[in-house]
Amino acid sequence: MKFALVNGVKTEAQPGLKGICLYCEKDRDMIAKCGKVKIWHWAHKSNVSCDPWWENEREWHRAWKNRFPVEWQENRHVDSTTGEKHIADIKTAAGLVIEFQHSAIQPAEVQSREAFYKNMVWVIDGTRLKGDFPSFCKGFRELSPLKIMPGVFLSLSPNKCFPASWLNSSVPIYFDFQGVNPINQTDRLRDPLWCLFPGRAEGFAVVAGVPREDFIKFSAQNTHLLFAREMLSNISQVFREKGISASRGYPKVAPCR
Ligand SMILES: [Zn+2]
Incomplete structure (x- = not known):
């Protein structure tokens, strides 16, 4: 620690x-x-x-933690009912937990941490496996940009972009493909964090590029979950009105493409 x-x-x-x-x-x-x-x-x-949930730290963890105030770093979170406790990588003054995950993790553990912390987001080290970023780039080409929300994309097969462990999460997952020692600075797709939003909008997974500074800002304001829910619900509403759904494939007319 x-x-x-x-x-x-x-x-x-x-x-x-x-x-x-x-x-x-x-x-x-x-x-x-x-x-x-x-x-x-x-x-x-x-x-x-x-703490059984503690992961050995790397420079990547430290660099992320250091972007937040010291009092939020390695902050204990206790379930007032069961007494279960864990040390969160970041727990903000408003109670948002951010977990930075480098190692592989089983979906069951993802679920139990989300159930424990509730108000949380994950940041995943997308540079751990050499193949993760190339997979994302390949999958990215199939994403459908959402015209009504610049920077937001729809996906019928998020498994082509992201590792399977993270596809059914109940909270926003942010993938960091830059790591601590940027491999290829000219690759603009590495610049933002890529967020996979929880849930689906009429069957579509929703993915967005989020500038790193905005991520820090959303975290301090504790608005990740609220923002994700509102966005999914707004997109769903527009899609229902226009009869758009994943079963009919990517929409070919406005508001997409
Ligand atoms: Zn100890």
Whole structure:
């Protein structure tokens, strides 16, 4: 983890420091690991079972976390009914949780985290597998731009753009194809985050390119879920009025294409 409690204060790892785990809280002496290879972090002395949802951090995680205020980073979220707790990568003052996911994850775990945090979004490292960005680019060519909303696209087969684990999520998923060391700066498709919205509009998956600055802004305003729901419902309404649905294929007249 980036932080541990030192004298009660959330503190970054520094050589020689000892701290208390933000998750376990008591009886767990954390050691500051400040080597040359891995990013500086806190680790337990022994292999105790800490937060089972915690993923080993990489530069990519850190770079994202650092774009938010320190008090929102590695923030504990407790279910007041069950007492279950986890450390969210980011939990804003308004209660929005952002999870940054590098490793592969099972759909069942995606579901359980969404059920636990409820008001959350995911940011996925789209550079982990070499094939993910080429797949997205190939799938992108089949997307149908929505004229009434520039930057928003319809998809009949989102599986051609995104990995299967993320297709049935209940919250917005943002794919980051840039990573920490941009592979090809000239590739404009890597510039925005690509959001797959939860649910479907008359059977169409809805995908949008979201500038990174806007993502940070939406996060601070806690408007991701509201925005996603309103957008899907507005698109659905227009489609119903015009008799557009996925079973009839991509619409060939306005409001699309
Ligand atoms: Zn711990």
